[in-house]
Amino acid sequence: MLERDVLVVGAGPAGLAASIEAAKAGADVLLVDLNMKPGGQLFKQIHKFFGSSAHRSGTRGFDIGKMLLDEAEKAGVEIWLQSTVIGAFPGNLIAIEKGIDGGEKEVITLKSKKVIIATGASENVVRFKGWTTPGVMGAGAAQTMINVNHVKPGNKIVMVGSGNVGLIVSYQLMQAGCDVVALIEAAPKIGGYAVHAAKIRRAGVPIYTKHTVVEAIPGEDGTVCKVVIAEVDDKFQPIPGTEKEIEADTVTIGAGLKPATDMVKLEKCRLTFNGPFGGFIPLHNDKMETSKKGVYVAGDATGVEEANTALEEGRIAGISAVESLGLIEPKEAEKMRIEIWKRLEALRMGPFGERRQIEKNNILAEYEEKVVAAVEMD
Amino acid sequence: MCVRVEQHCILDVDKKEKKVKITVDGKEIEAYEGEPILAALLASGIKVNRYTVKKHEPRGLFCGIGQCSDCSMVVDGKANVRTCITPVKEGMVIMTQDGLK
Numbered sequence A: 001m002l003e004r005d006v007l008v009v010g011a012g013p014a015g016l017a018a019s020i021e022a023a024k025a026g027a028d029v030l031l032v033d034l035n036m037k038p039g040g041q042l043f044k045q046i047h048k049f050f051g052s053s054a055h056r057s058g059t060r061g062f063d064i065g066k067m068l069l070d071e072a073e074k075a076g077v078e079i080w081l082q083s084t085v086i087g088a089f090p091g092n093l094i095a096i097e098k099g100i101d102g103g104e105k106e107v108i109t110l111k112s113k114k115v116i117i118a119t120g121a122s123e124n125v126v127r128f129k130g131w132t133t134p135g136v137m138g139a140g141a142a143q144t145m146i147n148v149n150h151v152k153p154g155n156k157i158v159m160v161g162s163g164n165v166g167l168i169v170s171y172q173l174m175q176a177g178c179d180v181v182a183l184i185e186a187a188p189k190i191g192g193y194a195v196h197a198a199k200i201r202r203a204g205v206p207i208y209t210k211h212t213v214v215e216a217i218p219g220e221d222g223t224v225c226k227v228v229i230a231e232v233d234d235k236f237q238p239i240p241g242t243e244k245e246i247e248a249d250t251v252t253i254g255a256g257l258k259p260a261t262d263m264v265k266l267e268k269c270r271l272t273f274n275g276p277f278g279g280f281i282p283l284h285n286d287k288m289e290t291s292k293k294g295v296y297v298a299g300d301a302t303g304v305e306e307a308n309t310a311l312e313e314g315r316i317a318g319i320s321a322v323e324s325l326g327l328i329e330p331k332e333a334e335k336m337r338i339e340i341w342k343r344l345e346a347l348r349m350g351p352f353g354e355r356r357q358i359e360k361n362n363i364l365a366e367y368e369e370k371v372v373a374a375v376e377m378d
Numbered sequence B: 001m002c003v004r005v006e007q008h009c010i011l012d013v014d015k016k017e018k019k020v021k022i023t024v025d026g027k028e029i030e031a032y033e034g035e036p037i038l039a040a041l042l043a044s045g046i047k048v049n050r051y052t053v054k055k056h057e058p059r060g061l062f063c064g065i066g067q068c069s070d071c072s073m074v075v076d077g078k079a080n081v082r083t084c085i086t087p088v089k090e091g092m093v094i095m096t097q098d099g100l101k
């Protein structure tokens, strides 16, 4: 049977950083990702990153991606693409399905001493009349098309949601030559960073705050040809009589992300609900270890944040995994972790970050209370 | 209609892959080897990938990363192929998936 010291699931910044740390310490690391390419969200991000300077704030996401892939290769990380984890069984056994749809698929059983879950997040859906019409898609899907595949998903775009994803993807759609005909936000104010909002305003995109999408109307070919929007009241309900028809062939939904927890559930790790972090997330301690011994988590899968926090959490998970394998001294590992937590604290500052720091502390405390205390009672 | 990104201030959008031909519902279209099938279809203006089983409603690109199955088509005789994560190969025969499960 195939055996490895560490299996890392998900090759975004969190998974890559975890793999690099573990491989550098001498562990046998296998990194799997279901996608055709490694890098997770990074290769879609062509804008310069926000964050403190210690965290490459001036660097574009895809350049960080290239650096990490380079490092991973040098450290000797083995990467399997188009490989999805489909099962986890007692005795540290993991089932991985490898191969593409319609082609040969094989299921490989792996015995891995440690598992690090870095599966990222998935996009939230907004339902309205006609939301399944071809032409309605996630903002992330549109971003993948333009920035990774270099194909426009459509020409006239209505963007729903003005958080950072909505703002950044709107701007990038324009850079790719699409026309963003409306930016819709239900709240009275734009949600994302002012710098990103300013770019959209300057480009002259009509911004409709206190509005929502009511309907996507298909044309003869069955794909979106018109979009109906309306004003909303204080309870975010459309106000009758305020409807407005916009000609558009595409609706992109940037309504936030939720942690991808399928794999965490397969491992039966204990979850907790956390609104600010995007939904259900695995409880973990300051080593990024879950309620299941030997199973670690990192990145958006532990709460939706940003690439830099994902990267740092990935490092912690990697270090902790090799520490428990005896490849680095506990003292050394602790020293490294303290340094990284300091950097994470620096990242979780400011109007958007502070809240995340508070929530992170709550999660660590809940772990102590529910997981550690439960073990002590046994 | 041309919907490829032809010019970009940051990205290098010149395709270096090989140009190939694939067939979609009996019609030949151009594609680049290795790009997701879905991208090649969008570049040719094709946005409907399948029709649902019960209500016969059209579906197309939604997540772009293999999570929703809305982009499934019949590829070389095999159904339920998620075209957003399946790379193009020369001569592929693709059909709109209609009602199959």
Ligand SMILES: Cc1cc2nc3c(=O)[nH]c(=O)nc-3n(C[C@H](O)[C@H](O)[C@H](O)COP(=O)(O)OP(=O)(O)OC[C@H]3O[C@@H](n4cnc5c(N)ncnc54)[C@H](O)[C@@H]3O)c2cc1C
Binding pocket: A009, A010, A011, A012, A013, A014, A015, A032, A033, A034, A035, A038, A039, A040, A041, A042, A045, A048, A049, A050, A051, A083, A084, A085, A118, A119, A120, A121, A140, A143, A164, A165, A166, A168, A169, A260, A262, A263, A298, A299, A300, A301, A304, A305, A306, A307, A308, A309, A310
């Ligand atoms: C539009 C947009 C703009 C952003 N801008 C910034 C920014 O300016 N600065 C910043 O710091 N951050 C930014 N971010 C956020 C950042 O991209 C993410 O927080 C970061 O990528 C999270 O890293 P991750 O490794 O946790 O997850 P991801 O990068 O999402 O990687 C997860 C990987 O896991 C794989 N996977 C999932 N499930 C499985 C499975 N079962 N089996 C195998 N593989 C699996 C996926 O294919 C994916 O490759 C932005 C995000 C978006 C969407």
Ligand code: FES
Binding pocket: B060, B061, B062, B063, B064, B065, B066, B067, B068, B069, B070, B071, B072, B082, B083, B084, B085
């Ligand atoms: S678009 Fe969702 S699986 Fe392809």
